[in-house]
Amino acid sequence: LLPDDFRRRDLLIENLHALQDRFGGLFRRHLTALAEEMRLSPAEVQEVASFYAHFRLLDDDEAAPGAVLRRCTGPACAMRMPERVPEGVVVEEAPCMGLCDHAPASLPGKGVVSDAILHEDYPVLARCRSGELPRDEVLAELERAGLRGMGGAGFPTARKWRAVAARPGPRLVVVNADEGEPGTFKDRWFLQTNAARVLEGALIAAWAVEADEVYLYLRDEYADLHKLLTVLIRALPGSVPVHLRRGAGAYVCGEESALIESLEGKRGLPRQRPPYVAEVGLFGRPTVVNNVETLYWVSRILAEGAELFTDEGRNGHRGLRTYSVSGRVRLPGVKIAPNGITITELIEEFCGGMEDGHQLRAYLPGGASGGFLPAHVTPPLAFGAIEEHGGFIGSAAVVVFSQEDDLRAHALNLARFFAHESCGQCTPCRVGTAKAADLLASPRWDEDLLNDLAQVMRDASICGLGQAAPNVWQSLLRHFPEVVT
Ligand code: SF4
Structure with a gap:
């Protein structure tokens, strides 16, 4: 049931998954036994298990x-209207599952099946390792392309690599x-269609x-991809x-330092920086x-040359960008388009x-x-x-709303999402997201209070969650005052 080296502290979350997969939940007696086997305190195991939404804690x-x-x-x-649920099925509400182009989405425990393309060719890696492509x-090629982190922060990729390479090893x-x-x-x-390329990039x-x-570190929702990646990695x-x-x-845990904590088998609490993960990251390594x-x-x-990016772009911006488009468009989906394209x-x-x-x-x-923008505000999406x-x-997630959509209701939904997902580590975010969800539920928004709350959260939250959550209501106050007062 458990991996061979299951006593490693960082495998706690993997072990919890293994138990839940087998027994349908995490029973108290199993947690006690796991704590004993891993030589951890029961409180430590309980603390981690209860932090993550996907673990179902059950009494014996x-x-x-x-x-x-x-x-x-x-x-x-x-x-969209949710589909009907067969009798006997337990429904749990869950945050965005990354299936926005198939809305309304539900996942039966173990995820969707993909038509993954398996190709096990790693030609660029071979050129690197053979010395044909020097470090x-x-x-320099990544710099020439202007490649930046596409997870959302946009940090230049080559600069990040140089910073890590400059630290003493071992590195991860x-x-x-x-x-x-x-x-x-x-x-x-990308993983469904090009997992081998992603793995090649990582290597x-x-x-x-x-x-x-x-x-x-893979989202638990992407269970089909777990199988695919297991095969490819082998x-x-x-x-x-x-x-x-x-x-x-x-x-x-999408935040890099929280993700690292989670990889170490702990609760996903973002770290205070500095030090940055390039210096002290997973297991304390650069x-x-x-x-x-x-x-x-x-x-x-590296396969096609920096021109892949330098030849593309629009409205004063360079490169290609992958937009996840969902909502009221005819053809939602993943769109690889010129960086800097406008919404229209x-x-x-x-x-x-x-x-x-x-209509938009x-x-x-x-x-x-990212905040709400009105139809007439069309800056480059860059x-x-x-x-x-x-x-x-x-991360360029473009959600399109029309005159049929209640923006206030959507804002409230998002505010509740942030309140639910706040890790609770710092007060401005823990209290602020909960307070905002309350304020947004009232018939008339208290603009002064919401502005104050936004200021405190932006100035004093440890991580991007607490700093960006106020965009939800600040953007409506600024661009759609008629719907909130
Ligand atoms: Fe946790 Fe929110 Fe603070 Fe980030 S800002 S560390 S999510 S409480």
Whole structure:
């Protein structure tokens, strides 16, 4: 049932998954036994198990639920009527599942089946390892392409690698496959269609910084991809071990330092910085953390040349960008488009226009954290171009709303999401997100109080969750005052 080396402290979450998969939940007696076997205190095991939404804690005399359906409450799914549920099935509400292009989404416990393309060719990696592509050239090519982190922060990839390589080893690489921003589903798509390229990018990163091991942290919702990656990882060439780890339903673990805590088998609490994870990361080692999409582009840029990016772009921005588009468009889905495209261009040229009977009223340019923008505000959808309008692009999750959609209700839904996902570690975020959810539920929004709350949360929250959550209400106050007062 449990992995051979299951006593390793960092395998606690994997062990909890193994128990829940087998017994349908985490029974108290099993947690006690696990604590004993792993030589941990029962409180430590309980603390971790109760932190993650996907673990179901059960008393010993409780029956494990039969079939469980997780119903998505993300913004695109909240627009659609939920499907009917067969009798005897337990429904649990869950944050965005990365299936916004199939809204309304529900997952039966173990996820959707994908048509993954298996190709086990790693030509760029072979060129790196053979010396044909020297390290300096690899970094220079990524710099020439202007590749930045596509997880949302946009940090230049080559600079991150250089920073890690400059630290004394041993070093590690972490692949962040925990996309959880409501409205984002591009990493699922990249892994379904191009997992080998993503793995190649990760192994190139490991080669470039001389890392000993790679850890891939995958959203628990993507169970089909877990199977696919297991097969691919087993067949990988070379000597750098790649460890696959499952998340357990905590949005905050998409934040790199929380993800590292989770990989160490702990609660996903973001760390105070400095030190940055490039200096003191996983198991205290210098660590490169890259998002799935970033690693995909690493492999393609090195295979096809920086021109892949430098020849593309629009409205003063350069490169390609992957937009996850959902909501009221004819053709929702993953759209690889010129970086800097505007919302109207994106909808008309890539999404077949708006759905019949719907006009563009508002959109989220960067998922739940990106804020609402009105139809007439159309900046380039690129890093640095949206901030002056009170939002940001993040991971480019574009959710499109029409005149049929109740923006207040959506804002309340998102505020509740942040309150639910706050890890509770710092007071401005823990108290602020809960208070905001209350304030947004009242018929008339208290603008002064909401502004004060936003200020405190932005100034004093430890991580991006607490800093960005106020975008939800601040953007409506700024662009849609008529719906909130
Ligand atoms: Fe946790 Fe929120 Fe503080 Fe981030 S800002 S560390 S999520 S309480």
